[in-house]
Amino acid sequence: MGYQALNENTVLDYMKNLPSLKNACEFEDGPTAREVGDGNLNLVFAITSQSNPKQGILVKQALPYLRVAGESWPLTRERMRFETQALILQYELAPGLVPKVYHHDDEMSLVVMEYLGDHEIMRKSLVKRQRLPRFADHISTFLARTLFCTSDLYLSGPEKKALQAKYINPELCELQENFVFSRPYMEAEENKWNPEIDAQVQAIRKNGPLKLAIAEVKESYMTHAEAIIHSDLHTGSIMVNTDDTRVIDPEFAFCGPMGYDVGALLSNLILNYLSHYAHTPDPRERSEYQLYLLDTVREIWNGFAAKFETLWIENNTGSLPPAKFWDFPEGQAAFAEFRRRYMLRLLRNAVGHAGCKMLRRMMGIVSVWDITSIQDLHQRAVAERLAIKIGSRWVTERHQVNGIEDLIGIVQEETKRM
Amino acid sequence: MGYQALNENTVLDYMKNLPSLKNACEFEDGPTAREVGDGNLNLVFAITSQSNPKQGILVKQALPYLRVAGESWPLTRERMRFETQALILQYELAPGLVPKVYHHDDEMSLVVMEYLGDHEIMRKSLVKRQRLPRFADHISTFLARTLFCTSDLYLSGPEKKALQAKYINPELCELQENFVFSRPYMEAEENKWNPEIDAQVQAIRKNGPLKLAIAEVKESYMTHAEAIIHSDLHTGSIMVNTDDTRVIDPEFAFCGPMGYDVGALLSNLILNYLSHYAHTPDPRERSEYQLYLLDTVREIWNGFAAKFETLWIENNTGSLPPAKFWDFPEGQAAFAEFRRRYMLRLLRNAVGHAGCKMLRRMMGIVSVWDITSIQDLHQRAVAERLAIKIGSRWVTERHQVNGIEDLIGIVQEETKRM
Helix, strand or coil: CCCCCCCCCHHHHHHHCCHHHHHHHCCCCCEEEEECCCCCCEEEEEEEECCCCCCEEEEEEECCECCCCCCCCECCCCHHHHHHHHHHHHHHHCCCCCCCEEEEECCCCEEEEECCCCCEEHHHHHHCCCCCCCHHHHHHHHHHHHHHCCCCCCCCHHHHHHHHHHCCCHHHHHHHHHHHHCHHHCCCCCCCCCHHHHHHHHHHHCCHHHHHHHHHHHHHHHHECCEEECCCCCCCCEEECCCCEEECCCCCCEEECHHHHHHHHHHHHHHHHHHHHHHCCCHHHHHHHHHHHHHHHHHHHHHHHHHHHHHHHHCCCCCCCCHHHHCCCCHHHHHHHHHHHHHHHHHHHHHHHHHHHHHHHHHCCCCCHHHHCCCCHHHHHHHHHHHHHHHHHHHHCHHHCCCHHHHHHHHHHHHCCC | CCCCCCCCCHHHHHHHCCHHHHHHHCCCCCEEEEECCCCCCEEEEEEEECCCCCCEEEEEEECCECCCCCCCCECCCCHHHHHHHHHHHHHHHCCCCCCCEEEEECCCCEEEEECCCCCEEHHHHHHCCCCCCCHHHHHHHHHHHHHHCCCCCCCCHHHHHHHHHHCCCHHHHHHHHHHHHCHHHCCCCCCCCCHHHHHHHHHHHCCHHHHHHHHHHHHHHHHECCEEECCCCCCCCEEECCCCEEECCCCCCEEECHHHHHHHHHHHHHHHHHHHHHHCCCHHHHHHHHHHHHHHHHHHHHHHHHHHHHHHHHCCCCCCCCHHHHCCCCHHHHHHHHHHHHHHHHHHHHHHHHHHHHHHHHHCCCCCHHHHCCCCHHHHHHHHHHHHHHHHHHHHCHHHCCCHHHHHHHHHHHHCCC
């Protein structure tokens, strides 16, 4: 059968014809299918039991165009191959932190996976000021394991290059290259921003030192092939509940800079922090939750750095450099210093990416629900102006950052007058 | 016909059966074939006119093992695909500076190309103190054009990634990763060095700060996918005469750091400089030629930097970033500063690679003919000790280099007592 886009009826027929998954949709009261996608890129169907909508299976199918822009913006369905292989790889490296893939069909550009009926998109939980006591631990494990285990620190040169070849992903890379690192900061028809912050947006677009810094951060995105990164790890790509964390939607995965994943996550937590100036009017309630978010930022980095380094020490099997390279009297001290400097470069790179990711959400094609859900444009501008200040400083001051407290310090300095 | 290794007889039969090149070997006095390879990796046949050995054609064929090490060291013949496509690409980008490819046969792992009967391997010319008045201009053009035109500064993201995918070259990359950046500096059975410099070699192998710096330079080789680089651009990969320059042997080509090509070239010129302490006993003759070599180093970098930047300004078509990104009042100044910082990073990276390339030639599997041709081990050690001092400083002081004079200054400081 050739490709055809499914709908809520045909998806059930499709599932019935999969012998291996026949039982997965055989609920006592019969299955029901609902389209649950966010509408940006793909069709997403939840097939659940009619009486218990938490029990079920998920079917995700790529459309041959960018759904949010319509059929006039073609996008090859090949992205589903990247998503599927990344889901399988990440599940293998970080089991329990990624939905399990049950079936994939390259011709149909479709993947069938675990349905997360008990979970919610993380952004929504954060806007509701929910606390996720296990999240920092989970996500720092996901980051440490997926990034370390696909890098030259763990793999041999040929192993790494075989992986890199499978993840050359020009089309989706180009979306990020354009919409994170270039077009938000220049005149481009798709850009949108709150008219209340027009002066700030225009100032960014003609700020020479900042744009130079953004171009340098973009260079690292385009050329630093360090590990297979998720490459879209914002809080809309994470499903959570108080016990569990799952990273979804890795179709942008490619061999890129580790700092991009870390930066995406941290910047989205701070965007949520800023959104509470509107979402949480009570000052005490707000500052308590904001402190919780800063603690989460700190815990994620510290957890990530510690786990990454432990993995490295215990599995120093890669060729960058071979373990035996450090086999001399002061070798362990030199290896420790190599690690320390590596982690510092990673943090600085993450801060640069975090800054770009924050800025682009204020003035590019893709905004962020935490903030656009603030109805009052004047109130919304309060958060947005701070995001622009913090994002700009993160980008331009990234080389002066020496630890996670410096990144948090910039947030505190810019928000202390609120 | 399947693969079979050719010899001086069968190569003539092979050529006779190529209709398109039938005439190329039809000399009045009949063709003669000689195996002229250096014996490291491949078979190389010069097919020339019997009476005029400067007229002819060249046939290069890969063997399924590392020739220098014997049949026990397998190496896939796929490297000939990398060599052929790189020769064709580089010829297109730098016409007249690369031998022209007439024919290639993937099944036979073979390429037929222009024969350079009037040229000599550059190392040999330099040991004879030959001056090559057009070389710096030629090679800086080769570097500027091949590196710029295969980078994100010139290409769109998808164009660059299509090129990168064609040049994923794990096997030959691994040779450099091992034999330039790791194994010379640790215990490895294939390492060889002059017993006279044993103390210096042992000191390098336990020098923590130096080894840390080497590991960081190796990281850039393994992860910085900036452009399609030649990746073995020493003076044994360049054929010269007073008028002409041709870059050969690009089988190591892959998408890597631009500084590696620049560094390989500069370090080999300085190794030749040092070899004249033995090859040229007359102090005046020696210092004149050494000054010429330093001038050449200076001219290469300055020529390269100027041509690279001119190409960039005149062909700012890449996506790093799009030209329109600089379209604001201070934009041209910001673009100029982006270029200045880019070139400085490139130079510093080149200095790091140059240092590693110099060190490895003193203590790894691959030595350098300029220096090993010095028969007297004591005399040879004079050049080698200087190479170790200069190489070490280039690697560890690379971040302090602010221009080509700083790199030359280190050579002058270390050699001034000679």
